Amino acid sequence: MLELQRNVIFGQFVETGSFIHRMDARVKIAATFVLIVATFFINDFRGFAVVLPLLVVIGVVSKIPIGYVLRGSRFFLAFLVFILTFQVLFYPGDVPESSYLWRWGILSVSTVGLHTAGIIALRVILLYYVTTMLMLTTSLVDLTNGLELIFGPLQRLRVPVNELVLVFVIAIKFVPIFIEEMERLARAQTARGVPFDEGGAITRARRIGRLLVPIFISGFARADTLTIAMNTRSYRGGRYRTKFRQMRASPSDWLVLALIVVWMVLAWMV
Amino acid sequence: MQSDGSPPVIELKGFSHTYLEGTPRASEAVSDISLRIARGERVGIVGATESGKSTVVDSFAHLLRLGPGQVFYEGEDVAAPGYDKRRLRREIGIVFQQPDSQIIEDVVGADVAFGPTAAGLSAAETRERVEESLNTLGLPYSDYRLRYIHALSGGQRRRVAIAGVLAMHTPVLVLDEPMAGLDPRGRKELLELLIKLQQERELTLVVCSASLADASLLCDRFIVLDRGTVVMDAPVREVLHEADRLAELDITLPEPVVGAREMRKLFPDFPTDLLTEDELESELLERLGTA
Numbered sequence: 001m002l003e004l005q006r007n008v009i010f011g012q013f014v015e016t017g018s019f020i021h022r023m024d025a026r027v028k029i030a031a032t033f034v035l036i037v038a039t040f041f042i043n044d045f046r047g048f049a050v051v052l053p054l055l056v057v058i059g060v061v062s063k064i065p066i067g068y069v070l071r072g073s074r075f076f077l078a079f080l081v082f083i084l085t086f087q088v089l090f091y092p093g094d095v096p097e098s099s100y101l102w103r104w105g106i107l108s109v110s111t112v113g114l115h116t117a118g119i120i121a122l123r124v125i126l127l128y129y130v131t132t133m134l135m136l137t138t139s140l141v142d143l144t145n146g147l148e149l150i151f152g153p154l155q156r157l158r159v160p161v162n163e164l165v166l167v168f169v170i171a172i173k174f175v176p177i178f179i180e181e182m183e184r185l186a187r188a189q190t191a192r193g194v195p196f197d198e199g200g201a202i203t204r205a206r207r208i209g210r211l212l213v214p215i216f217i218s219g220f221a222r223a224d225t226l227t228i229a230m231n232t233r234s235y236r237g238g239r240y241r242t243k244f245r246q247m248r249a250s251p252s253d254w255l256v257l258a259l260i261v262v263w264m265v266l267a268w269m270v
Numbered sequence: 271m272q273s274d275g276s277p278p279v280i281e282l283k284g285f286s287h288t289y290l291e292g293t294p295r296a297s298e299a300v301s302d303i304s305l306r307i308a309r310g311e312r313v314g315i316v317g318a319t320e321s322g323k324s325t326v327v328d329s330f331a332h333l334l335r336l337g338p339g340q341v342f343y344e345g346e347d348v349a350a351p352g353y354d355k356r357r358l359r360r361e362i363g364i365v366f367q368q369p370d371s372q373i374i375e376d377v378v379g380a381d382v383a384f385g386p387t388a389a390g391l392s393a394a395e396t397r398e399r400v401e402e403s404l405n406t407l408g409l410p411y412s413d414y415r416l417r418y419i420h421a422l423s424g425g426q427r428r429r430v431a432i433a434g435v436l437a438m439h440t441p442v443l444v445l446d447e448p449m450a451g452l453d454p455r456g457r458k459e460l461l462e463l464l465i466k467l468q469q470e471r472e473l474t475l476v477v478c479s480a481s482l483a484d485a486s487l488l489c490d491r492f493i494v495l496d497r498g499t500v501v502m503d504a505p506v507r508e509v510l511h512e513a514d515r516l517a518e519l520d521i522t523l524p525e526p527v528v529g530a531r532e533m534r535k536l537f538p539d540f541p542t543d544l545l546t547e548d549e550l551e552s553e554l555l556e557r558l559g560t561a
Contacts, residue, residue, distance in 0.1 A: 003290075005295075006290060012295070014295065016294065064294065065293075065294060068292075068293050068294060184368075184371050185371050187328065187333045188364075188366045188371040189371075189372065190331075190359070191331050191363075191366070191372065192359075192374060192385055192434065192438075193359055193360065193384070193385055193388035193389065193438075194374065194388070195355070195356060197355070210374065214371075217420060
Protein backbone atom coordinates (compact mmCIF):
# COMPACT_ATOMS: atom_id res chain seq x y z
CA MET A 1 0.00 0.00 0.00
CA LEU A 2 1.01 3.53 -0.55
CA GLU A 3 3.03 4.57 2.48
CA LEU A 4 4.34 7.94 1.42
CA GLN A 5 5.30 9.01 4.91
CA ARG A 6 8.01 6.38 4.94
CA ASN A 7 9.48 7.60 1.68
CA VAL A 8 9.42 11.35 2.24
CA ILE A 9 10.87 12.63 5.51
CA PHE A 10 11.37 16.24 4.41
CA GLY A 11 10.11 18.64 7.05
CA GLN A 12 9.77 16.06 9.78
CA PHE A 13 11.11 16.45 13.30
CA VAL A 14 12.24 13.37 15.21
CA GLU A 15 13.05 13.81 18.89
CA THR A 16 15.91 11.62 20.08
CA GLY A 17 17.25 13.93 22.79
CA SER A 18 20.73 13.87 21.26
CA PHE A 19 23.44 16.52 21.66
CA ILE A 20 22.48 17.98 18.28
CA HIS A 21 18.84 18.25 19.33
CA ARG A 22 19.84 20.17 22.43
CA MET A 23 22.14 22.58 20.59
CA ASP A 24 21.10 26.22 20.26
CA ALA A 25 18.96 26.58 17.14
CA ARG A 26 20.83 29.72 16.02
CA VAL A 27 24.12 27.88 16.08
CA LYS A 28 22.59 24.97 14.16
CA ILE A 29 21.21 27.32 11.52
CA ALA A 30 24.58 29.06 11.26
CA ALA A 31 26.37 25.72 10.93
CA THR A 32 23.92 24.66 8.22
CA PHE A 33 24.59 27.93 6.43
CA VAL A 34 28.36 27.36 6.62
CA LEU A 35 27.91 23.87 5.18
CA ILE A 36 25.69 25.15 2.37
CA VAL A 37 28.14 27.89 1.43
CA ALA A 38 31.02 25.41 1.54
CA THR A 39 29.07 23.22 -0.87
CA PHE A 40 29.48 25.88 -3.54
CA PHE A 41 33.17 26.43 -2.93
CA ILE A 42 34.23 22.81 -2.96
CA ASN A 43 34.53 21.69 -6.56
CA ASP A 44 36.47 18.48 -6.62
CA PHE A 45 35.92 14.96 -5.36
CA ARG A 46 38.76 15.18 -2.84
CA GLY A 47 37.05 18.06 -1.07
CA PHE A 48 33.82 16.12 -0.76
CA ALA A 49 35.78 13.12 0.52
CA VAL A 50 36.97 15.34 3.39
CA VAL A 51 33.38 16.45 4.10
CA LEU A 52 31.98 12.91 4.19
CA PRO A 53 33.32 11.94 7.65
CA LEU A 54 31.71 15.07 9.10
CA LEU A 55 28.33 14.04 7.69
CA VAL A 56 28.77 10.58 9.22
CA VAL A 57 29.61 12.16 12.59
CA ILE A 58 26.48 14.37 12.38
CA GLY A 59 24.37 11.32 11.53
CA VAL A 60 25.74 9.22 14.38
CA VAL A 61 25.58 11.94 17.03
CA SER A 62 21.99 12.86 16.10
CA LYS A 63 20.90 9.25 16.92
CA ILE A 64 18.56 9.31 13.93
CA PRO A 65 18.68 5.88 12.26
CA ILE A 66 20.49 6.15 8.94
CA GLY A 67 18.13 3.60 7.39
CA TYR A 68 15.23 5.91 8.17
CA VAL A 69 16.95 8.86 6.50
CA LEU A 70 17.90 6.82 3.42
CA ARG A 71 14.47 5.31 2.97
CA GLY A 72 12.95 8.72 3.51
CA SER A 73 15.10 10.09 0.70
CA ARG A 74 14.15 7.52 -1.91
CA PHE A 75 11.94 9.83 -3.97
CA PHE A 76 14.48 12.61 -3.75
CA LEU A 77 17.34 10.37 -4.91
CA ALA A 78 15.25 8.92 -7.73
CA PHE A 79 14.44 12.45 -8.88
CA LEU A 80 18.11 13.42 -8.71
CA VAL A 81 19.15 10.46 -10.86
CA PHE A 82 16.43 11.39 -13.37
CA ILE A 83 17.59 15.01 -13.61
CA LEU A 84 21.28 14.15 -13.81
CA THR A 85 20.69 11.69 -16.62
CA PHE A 86 19.54 14.63 -18.70
CA GLN A 87 22.48 16.69 -17.49
CA VAL A 88 24.87 14.04 -18.80
CA LEU A 89 23.04 13.30 -22.05
CA PHE A 90 22.62 16.93 -23.08
CA TYR A 91 25.89 18.23 -21.62
CA PRO A 92 26.33 21.60 -23.33
CA GLY A 93 29.85 22.96 -22.74
CA ASP A 94 32.96 22.59 -24.86
CA VAL A 95 33.95 18.99 -24.73
CA PRO A 96 37.32 17.86 -26.07
CA GLU A 97 36.91 15.14 -28.67
CA SER A 98 38.92 12.66 -26.61
CA SER A 99 36.48 12.79 -23.68
CA TYR A 100 33.49 11.39 -25.61
CA LEU A 101 32.53 7.88 -24.62
CA TRP A 102 29.39 7.68 -26.74
CA ARG A 103 27.62 9.93 -29.18
CA TRP A 104 24.35 9.87 -31.05
CA GLY A 105 22.97 13.06 -32.62
CA ILE A 106 22.68 15.66 -29.88
CA LEU A 107 22.91 12.99 -27.19
CA SER A 108 26.30 12.15 -25.77
CA VAL A 109 28.13 10.74 -22.79
CA SER A 110 31.49 12.32 -22.05
CA THR A 111 33.87 12.05 -19.11
CA VAL A 112 33.61 15.81 -18.65
CA GLY A 113 29.81 15.53 -18.46
CA LEU A 114 30.01 12.67 -16.01
CA HIS A 115 32.46 14.56 -13.84
CA THR A 116 30.26 17.67 -13.74
CA ALA A 117 27.16 15.59 -13.02
CA GLY A 118 29.00 13.84 -10.19
CA ILE A 119 29.98 17.12 -8.56
CA ILE A 120 26.45 18.49 -8.93
CA ALA A 121 25.04 15.30 -7.42
CA LEU A 122 27.35 15.56 -4.41
CA ARG A 123 26.48 19.22 -3.95
CA VAL A 124 22.75 18.63 -4.08
CA ILE A 125 23.00 15.60 -1.78
CA LEU A 126 25.06 17.58 0.73
CA LEU A 127 22.59 20.45 0.56
CA TYR A 128 19.67 18.09 1.04
CA TYR A 129 21.37 16.19 3.84
CA VAL A 130 22.26 19.20 5.97
CA THR A 131 18.86 20.88 5.61
CA THR A 132 17.06 17.59 6.31
CA MET A 133 19.24 17.02 9.36
CA LEU A 134 18.52 20.55 10.56
CA MET A 135 14.79 19.90 10.35
CA LEU A 136 14.99 16.40 11.81
CA THR A 137 16.83 17.71 14.86
CA THR A 138 15.18 21.11 15.39
CA SER A 139 11.55 21.61 16.39
CA LEU A 140 9.62 24.17 14.39
CA VAL A 141 9.34 26.45 17.41
CA ASP A 142 13.11 26.50 17.83
CA LEU A 143 13.61 26.94 14.11
CA THR A 144 11.25 29.92 14.05
CA ASN A 145 12.82 31.55 17.08
CA GLY A 146 16.32 30.91 15.81
CA LEU A 147 15.62 32.43 12.40
CA GLU A 148 13.85 35.41 13.92
CA LEU A 149 16.78 36.13 16.21
CA ILE A 150 19.37 35.73 13.47
CA PHE A 151 17.60 38.02 11.03
CA GLY A 152 16.20 40.30 13.76
CA PRO A 153 18.64 43.17 13.04
CA LEU A 154 17.22 43.44 9.49
CA GLN A 155 14.03 44.71 11.05
CA ARG A 156 15.65 48.09 11.48
CA LEU A 157 15.81 48.22 7.68
CA ARG A 158 12.04 47.59 7.64
CA VAL A 159 12.41 44.04 6.42
CA PRO A 160 9.37 42.13 7.74
CA VAL A 161 11.57 39.42 9.28
CA ASN A 162 8.97 37.80 11.50
CA GLU A 163 6.42 37.56 8.74
CA LEU A 164 8.93 36.07 6.31
CA VAL A 165 10.12 33.53 8.85
CA LEU A 166 6.54 32.62 9.64
CA VAL A 167 5.74 32.04 5.98
CA PHE A 168 8.86 29.92 5.58
CA VAL A 169 8.13 27.81 8.64
CA ILE A 170 4.47 27.30 7.75
CA ALA A 171 5.51 26.20 4.27
CA ILE A 172 7.78 23.54 5.75
CA LYS A 173 5.21 22.52 8.31
CA PHE A 174 2.67 21.87 5.56
CA VAL A 175 4.84 19.33 3.75
CA PRO A 176 4.30 16.42 6.17
CA ILE A 177 0.63 17.39 6.52
CA PHE A 178 0.16 17.19 2.75
CA ILE A 179 1.95 13.88 2.60
CA GLU A 180 -0.32 12.44 5.26
CA GLU A 181 -3.32 13.82 3.43
CA MET A 182 -2.19 12.26 0.16
CA GLU A 183 -1.83 8.95 1.89
CA ARG A 184 -5.36 9.19 3.27
CA LEU A 185 -6.78 10.15 -0.13
CA ALA A 186 -4.95 7.30 -1.82
CA ARG A 187 -6.33 4.84 0.70
CA ALA A 188 -9.90 6.09 0.32
CA GLN A 189 -9.68 6.03 -3.47
CA THR A 190 -8.19 2.55 -3.43
CA ALA A 191 -11.23 1.44 -1.47
CA ARG A 192 -13.39 2.81 -4.27
CA GLY A 193 -11.58 0.92 -6.97
CA VAL A 194 -8.56 3.03 -8.00
CA PRO A 195 -5.80 0.54 -7.25
CA PHE A 196 -2.92 2.66 -5.99
CA ASP A 197 -1.08 -0.44 -4.89
CA GLU A 198 -0.96 -2.08 -8.33
CA GLY A 199 0.66 -1.42 -11.67
CA GLY A 200 4.02 -0.14 -12.83
CA ALA A 201 5.77 3.11 -11.98
CA ILE A 202 4.14 5.15 -14.75
CA THR A 203 0.59 3.99 -14.01
CA ARG A 204 1.16 4.74 -10.35
CA ALA A 205 2.53 8.18 -11.09
CA ARG A 206 -0.48 8.92 -13.27
CA ARG A 207 -2.84 7.88 -10.49
CA ILE A 208 -1.06 10.21 -8.08
CA GLY A 209 -2.04 13.00 -10.49
CA ARG A 210 -5.65 12.34 -9.56
CA LEU A 211 -4.86 13.40 -6.00
CA LEU A 212 -3.54 16.82 -6.94
CA VAL A 213 -6.85 18.63 -7.27
CA PRO A 214 -8.26 17.46 -3.93
CA ILE A 215 -4.89 18.21 -2.30
CA PHE A 216 -4.99 21.77 -3.60
CA ILE A 217 -8.57 22.26 -2.47
CA SER A 218 -7.80 21.00 1.02
CA GLY A 219 -4.60 23.04 1.07
CA PHE A 220 -6.51 26.27 0.48
CA ALA A 221 -9.09 25.25 3.07
CA ARG A 222 -6.32 24.60 5.58
CA ALA A 223 -4.62 27.92 4.88
CA ASP A 224 -7.97 29.66 5.36
CA THR A 225 -8.57 27.95 8.68
CA LEU A 226 -5.07 28.76 9.85
CA THR A 227 -5.55 32.44 8.97
CA ILE A 228 -8.81 32.60 10.89
CA ALA A 229 -7.26 30.77 13.85
CA MET A 230 -4.36 33.22 13.95
CA ASN A 231 -6.64 36.23 13.67
CA THR A 232 -8.95 35.04 16.42
CA ARG A 233 -5.94 34.62 18.67
CA SER A 234 -4.89 38.18 17.85
CA TYR A 235 -1.67 37.32 16.06
CA ARG A 236 -0.03 40.55 14.94
CA GLY A 237 3.38 39.96 13.44
CA GLY A 238 6.42 39.29 15.52
CA ARG A 239 7.53 42.75 16.55
CA TYR A 240 4.90 42.78 19.28
CA ARG A 241 5.67 39.27 20.46
CA THR A 242 7.75 38.47 23.48
CA LYS A 243 9.52 35.19 24.11
CA PHE A 244 8.83 33.04 27.13
CA ARG A 245 11.95 30.97 26.68
CA GLN A 246 15.22 32.73 26.00
CA MET A 247 17.73 30.98 23.81
CA ARG A 248 21.20 30.47 25.14
CA ALA A 249 24.15 29.09 23.26
CA SER A 250 26.62 27.20 25.42
CA PRO A 251 30.41 27.23 24.81
CA SER A 252 30.19 23.70 23.40
CA ASP A 253 27.72 24.95 20.76
CA TRP A 254 30.20 27.60 19.61
CA LEU A 255 32.94 25.00 19.63
CA VAL A 256 30.91 22.81 17.25
CA LEU A 257 30.36 25.76 14.92
CA ALA A 258 34.07 26.57 14.96
CA LEU A 259 34.92 22.94 14.25
CA ILE A 260 32.57 22.88 11.26
CA VAL A 261 34.05 26.11 9.87
CA VAL A 262 37.60 24.76 10.19
CA TRP A 263 36.60 21.43 8.67
CA MET A 264 34.98 23.12 5.68
CA VAL A 265 37.95 25.41 5.10
CA LEU A 266 40.16 22.33 5.08
CA ALA A 267 37.85 20.59 2.62
CA TRP A 268 38.02 23.66 0.39
CA MET A 269 41.80 23.90 0.54
CA VAL A 270 42.70 20.27 -0.25
CA MET B 271 -22.94 -17.24 15.68
CA GLN B 272 -22.75 -19.11 12.41
CA SER B 273 -25.52 -21.68 12.21
CA ASP B 274 -25.06 -23.13 8.72
CA GLY B 275 -21.33 -23.79 9.05
CA SER B 276 -20.30 -21.33 6.33
CA PRO B 277 -17.30 -19.14 7.18
CA PRO B 278 -17.89 -15.64 8.58
CA VAL B 279 -17.91 -12.83 6.00
CA ILE B 280 -15.05 -11.05 7.72
CA GLU B 281 -12.67 -12.54 10.20
CA LEU B 282 -9.57 -11.11 11.85
CA LYS B 283 -7.14 -13.45 13.58
CA GLY B 284 -4.55 -11.92 15.86
CA PHE B 285 -4.34 -8.83 13.66
CA SER B 286 -1.84 -6.14 14.66
CA HIS B 287 -0.80 -2.98 12.88
CA THR B 288 1.88 -0.41 13.57
CA TYR B 289 1.91 2.74 11.47
CA LEU B 290 5.34 3.65 10.07
CA GLU B 291 6.79 0.46 11.48
CA GLY B 292 10.55 0.42 11.70
CA THR B 293 10.89 4.22 11.83
CA PRO B 294 11.41 6.48 14.86
CA ARG B 295 7.82 7.66 14.38
CA ALA B 296 6.26 4.21 14.63
CA SER B 297 2.99 4.01 16.55
CA GLU B 298 1.09 0.86 17.30
CA ALA B 299 -2.58 1.27 16.42
CA VAL B 300 -4.00 -2.16 17.14
CA SER B 301 -2.56 -5.34 18.57
CA ASP B 302 -3.76 -8.91 18.49
CA ILE B 303 -7.33 -8.24 17.37
CA SER B 304 -9.53 -11.24 16.67
CA LEU B 305 -13.14 -10.89 15.57
CA ARG B 306 -15.73 -12.45 13.32
CA ILE B 307 -18.60 -10.87 11.46
CA ALA B 308 -21.30 -13.12 10.03
CA ARG B 309 -23.31 -12.51 6.87
CA GLY B 310 -26.26 -10.21 7.40
CA GLU B 311 -25.06 -9.14 10.82
CA ARG B 312 -25.20 -5.54 12.04
CA VAL B 313 -22.09 -4.89 14.07
CA GLY B 314 -20.94 -1.74 15.81
CA ILE B 315 -17.24 -1.22 16.38
CA VAL B 316 -17.07 1.27 19.22
CA GLY B 317 -14.29 2.95 21.14
CA ALA B 318 -12.87 6.34 22.02
CA THR B 319 -10.52 8.16 19.65
CA GLU B 320 -7.24 6.32 19.02
CA SER B 321 -8.84 3.02 20.00
CA GLY B 322 -8.07 1.59 16.56
CA LYS B 323 -11.49 1.58 14.89
CA SER B 324 -10.39 3.05 11.58
CA THR B 325 -7.35 0.77 11.41
CA VAL B 326 -9.57 -2.28 11.85
CA VAL B 327 -11.90 -1.04 9.12
CA ASP B 328 -9.02 -0.34 6.71
CA SER B 329 -7.77 -3.88 7.24
CA PHE B 330 -11.06 -5.35 5.96
CA ALA B 331 -10.40 -4.17 2.41
CA HIS B 332 -6.64 -4.69 2.63
CA LEU B 333 -5.88 -0.98 2.62
CA LEU B 334 -2.95 -1.42 5.00
CA ARG B 335 0.13 -3.54 5.19
CA LEU B 336 -1.27 -6.65 6.86
CA GLY B 337 1.48 -7.39 9.33
CA PRO B 338 1.18 -9.93 12.09
CA GLY B 339 -2.13 -11.73 12.02
CA GLN B 340 -4.52 -12.53 9.22
CA VAL B 341 -7.61 -11.07 7.63
CA PHE B 342 -10.13 -13.37 5.98
CA TYR B 343 -12.95 -12.53 3.61
CA GLU B 344 -15.39 -15.40 3.22
CA GLY B 345 -12.81 -17.76 4.61
CA GLU B 346 -10.00 -16.67 2.26
CA ASP B 347 -6.84 -14.97 3.47
CA VAL B 348 -6.83 -11.60 1.69
CA ALA B 349 -3.04 -11.28 1.96
CA ALA B 350 -2.47 -14.58 0.16
CA PRO B 351 -0.42 -14.18 -3.03
CA GLY B 352 -2.61 -13.80 -6.07
CA TYR B 353 -5.69 -12.86 -4.06
CA ASP B 354 -7.91 -10.59 -6.15
CA LYS B 355 -7.84 -7.34 -4.19
CA ARG B 356 -9.98 -5.52 -6.74
CA ARG B 357 -12.76 -8.02 -6.27
CA LEU B 358 -12.43 -7.70 -2.49
CA ARG B 359 -12.87 -3.94 -2.76
CA ARG B 360 -15.93 -4.39 -4.92
CA GLU B 361 -17.46 -6.55 -2.19
CA ILE B 362 -16.65 -4.33 0.78
CA GLY B 363 -17.92 -0.76 0.53
CA ILE B 364 -16.35 1.67 2.97
CA VAL B 365 -17.62 5.14 3.77
CA PHE B 366 -14.71 6.94 5.39
CA GLN B 367 -14.75 9.35 8.27
CA GLN B 368 -13.97 12.35 6.07
CA PRO B 369 -16.25 12.09 3.06
CA ASP B 370 -14.04 14.45 1.05
CA SER B 371 -11.19 11.96 0.93
CA GLN B 372 -13.12 9.44 -1.12
CA ILE B 373 -14.60 11.82 -3.65
CA ILE B 374 -12.89 11.26 -6.97
CA GLU B 375 -14.73 13.31 -9.57
CA ASP B 376 -15.89 16.96 -9.53
CA VAL B 377 -19.53 16.44 -10.34
CA VAL B 378 -22.03 14.48 -8.24
CA GLY B 379 -23.27 12.17 -10.99
CA ALA B 380 -19.81 11.35 -12.27
CA ASP B 381 -18.52 10.58 -8.82
CA VAL B 382 -21.33 8.22 -7.92
CA ALA B 383 -20.86 6.55 -11.30
CA PHE B 384 -17.16 5.97 -10.66
CA GLY B 385 -17.50 2.70 -8.76
CA PRO B 386 -19.98 1.00 -11.12
CA THR B 387 -17.97 2.10 -14.18
CA ALA B 388 -14.72 0.81 -12.68
CA ALA B 389 -16.50 -2.47 -11.99
CA GLY B 390 -17.27 -2.72 -15.70
CA LEU B 391 -21.02 -2.06 -15.75
CA SER B 392 -22.65 -0.79 -18.92
CA ALA B 393 -23.58 2.88 -19.25
CA ALA B 394 -27.29 2.12 -18.87
CA GLU B 395 -26.79 0.03 -15.76
CA THR B 396 -24.48 2.64 -14.29
CA ARG B 397 -27.00 5.39 -14.91
CA GLU B 398 -29.69 3.34 -13.21
CA ARG B 399 -27.47 2.71 -10.17
CA VAL B 400 -26.55 6.40 -9.90
CA GLU B 401 -30.17 7.48 -10.09
CA GLU B 402 -31.24 4.90 -7.52
CA SER B 403 -28.43 5.73 -5.06
CA LEU B 404 -28.87 9.48 -5.24
CA ASN B 405 -32.64 9.25 -4.86
CA THR B 406 -32.26 6.89 -1.90
CA LEU B 407 -30.06 9.42 -0.15
CA GLY B 408 -32.49 12.25 -0.69
CA LEU B 409 -30.45 13.95 -3.40
CA PRO B 410 -32.89 13.86 -6.35
CA TYR B 411 -31.03 12.62 -9.43
CA SER B 412 -32.32 15.21 -11.87
CA ASP B 413 -31.49 18.05 -9.50
CA TYR B 414 -28.10 16.96 -8.17
CA ARG B 415 -26.60 14.99 -11.06
CA LEU B 416 -24.65 17.92 -12.51
CA ARG B 417 -23.80 19.84 -9.36
CA TYR B 418 -20.24 20.47 -8.28
CA ILE B 419 -19.41 18.49 -5.16
CA HIS B 420 -17.15 21.09 -3.58
CA ALA B 421 -20.04 23.57 -3.65
CA LEU B 422 -22.25 21.29 -1.53
CA SER B 423 -22.59 21.44 2.25
CA GLY B 424 -20.74 19.02 4.52
CA GLY B 425 -23.83 16.90 5.12
CA GLN B 426 -24.59 16.72 1.39
CA ARG B 427 -21.01 15.73 0.58
CA ARG B 428 -21.31 12.91 3.09
CA ARG B 429 -24.44 11.74 1.30
CA VAL B 430 -22.66 11.84 -2.04
CA ALA B 431 -19.87 9.74 -0.53
CA ILE B 432 -22.39 7.23 0.79
CA ALA B 433 -24.22 7.20 -2.56
CA GLY B 434 -20.93 6.47 -4.31
CA VAL B 435 -20.46 3.40 -2.16
CA LEU B 436 -24.10 2.28 -2.32
CA ALA B 437 -24.02 2.40 -6.11
CA MET B 438 -21.47 -0.40 -6.06
CA HIS B 439 -24.08 -2.71 -4.49
CA THR B 440 -21.56 -4.25 -2.14
CA PRO B 441 -22.77 -7.07 0.09
CA VAL B 442 -20.78 -5.54 2.97
CA LEU B 443 -21.20 -1.90 3.93
CA VAL B 444 -18.81 -0.31 6.40
CA LEU B 445 -19.37 3.20 7.74
CA ASP B 446 -16.72 5.00 9.78
CA GLU B 447 -18.38 7.58 12.07
CA PRO B 448 -21.30 8.13 9.66
CA MET B 449 -23.15 10.45 12.04
CA ALA B 450 -20.29 12.87 12.69
CA GLY B 451 -21.14 16.39 11.60
CA LEU B 452 -24.78 15.68 10.86
CA ASP B 453 -27.61 17.59 12.51
CA PRO B 454 -30.27 15.66 14.49
CA ARG B 455 -32.58 15.45 11.48
CA GLY B 456 -29.80 14.28 9.21
CA ARG B 457 -28.84 11.62 11.74
CA LYS B 458 -32.39 10.38 12.05
CA GLU B 459 -32.79 10.18 8.28
CA LEU B 460 -29.50 8.37 7.82
CA LEU B 461 -30.35 5.95 10.61
CA GLU B 462 -33.70 5.10 9.04
CA LEU B 463 -32.12 4.77 5.63
CA LEU B 464 -29.44 2.39 6.86
CA ILE B 465 -31.98 0.19 8.66
CA LYS B 466 -34.13 0.09 5.52
CA LEU B 467 -31.20 -0.66 3.22
CA GLN B 468 -29.83 -3.33 5.50
CA GLN B 469 -33.16 -5.15 5.47
CA GLU B 470 -33.87 -4.73 1.76
CA ARG B 471 -30.45 -5.77 0.52
CA GLU B 472 -29.60 -8.15 3.36
CA LEU B 473 -26.42 -6.19 3.88
CA THR B 474 -23.72 -7.01 6.34
CA LEU B 475 -23.41 -3.69 8.13
CA VAL B 476 -20.43 -2.49 10.16
CA VAL B 477 -20.63 0.90 11.87
CA CYS B 478 -17.73 2.56 13.69
CA SER B 479 -18.44 5.13 16.33
CA ALA B 480 -17.29 6.68 19.57
CA SER B 481 -20.94 7.02 20.52
CA LEU B 482 -23.46 4.30 21.21
CA ALA B 483 -26.34 6.74 20.82
CA ASP B 484 -27.27 5.94 17.21
CA ALA B 485 -25.38 2.68 16.95
CA SER B 486 -27.48 1.00 19.63
CA LEU B 487 -30.57 1.38 17.43
CA LEU B 488 -28.75 0.14 14.36
CA CYS B 489 -26.62 -2.79 15.53
CA ASP B 490 -27.20 -6.21 17.01
CA ARG B 491 -23.76 -6.60 18.44
CA PHE B 492 -20.97 -4.34 19.69
CA ILE B 493 -17.26 -4.91 19.53
CA VAL B 494 -15.71 -2.50 22.01
CA LEU B 495 -12.11 -1.41 21.47
CA ASP B 496 -9.78 0.27 23.90
CA ARG B 497 -6.26 1.38 22.95
CA GLY B 498 -6.01 -1.14 20.16
CA THR B 499 -7.46 -4.25 21.78
CA VAL B 500 -10.92 -5.81 21.96
CA VAL B 501 -12.31 -5.39 25.47
CA MET B 502 -15.92 -6.46 24.89
CA ASP B 503 -17.68 -8.39 22.15
CA ALA B 504 -21.31 -9.09 22.91
CA PRO B 505 -24.93 -8.41 21.90
CA VAL B 506 -26.03 -4.81 22.33
CA ARG B 507 -27.96 -5.25 25.57
CA GLU B 508 -25.19 -7.19 27.21
CA VAL B 509 -22.73 -4.43 26.38
CA LEU B 510 -25.11 -1.71 27.62
CA HIS B 511 -25.44 -3.68 30.84
CA GLU B 512 -21.84 -2.66 31.57
CA ALA B 513 -22.66 1.04 31.30
CA ASP B 514 -20.17 2.10 33.98
CA ARG B 515 -17.32 0.39 32.24
CA LEU B 516 -18.28 1.96 28.90
CA ALA B 517 -18.30 5.39 30.50
CA GLU B 518 -14.83 4.70 31.86
CA LEU B 519 -13.68 3.89 28.32
CA ASP B 520 -14.85 7.36 27.23
CA ILE B 521 -17.64 6.05 25.04
CA THR B 522 -20.75 8.22 24.69
CA LEU B 523 -23.79 6.35 26.00
CA PRO B 524 -27.30 6.48 24.52
CA GLU B 525 -29.65 8.85 26.34
CA PRO B 526 -31.83 6.14 27.94
CA VAL B 527 -28.68 4.58 29.39
CA VAL B 528 -27.50 7.95 30.70
CA GLY B 529 -30.93 8.34 32.35
CA ALA B 530 -30.74 4.84 33.78
CA ARG B 531 -27.34 5.54 35.33
CA GLU B 532 -28.85 8.58 37.06
CA MET B 533 -31.72 6.42 38.28
CA ARG B 534 -29.23 4.10 39.90
CA LYS B 535 -28.64 6.75 42.53
CA LEU B 536 -32.23 6.15 43.63
CA PHE B 537 -32.58 2.50 42.68
CA PRO B 538 -29.20 0.73 42.86
CA ASP B 539 -30.54 -2.23 40.88
CA PHE B 540 -31.86 -0.12 37.96
CA PRO B 541 -30.93 -1.85 34.68
CA THR B 542 -28.85 0.04 32.09
CA ASP B 543 -29.44 -2.21 29.10
CA LEU B 544 -32.19 0.03 27.72
CA LEU B 545 -32.52 0.97 24.07
CA THR B 546 -35.41 3.42 24.02
CA GLU B 547 -36.96 6.06 26.23
CA ASP B 548 -40.10 3.92 26.43
CA GLU B 549 -38.12 1.15 28.06
CA LEU B 550 -36.64 3.64 30.51
CA GLU B 551 -40.09 4.96 31.29
CA SER B 552 -41.64 1.57 31.94
CA GLU B 553 -38.75 0.52 34.18
CA LEU B 554 -39.17 3.72 36.13
CA LEU B 555 -42.95 3.38 36.42
CA GLU B 556 -42.55 -0.16 37.63
CA ARG B 557 -40.25 0.94 40.42
CA LEU B 558 -42.32 3.96 41.37
CA GLY B 559 -45.38 1.75 41.52
CA THR B 560 -43.76 -0.60 44.04
CA ALA B 561 -42.17 2.13 46.13
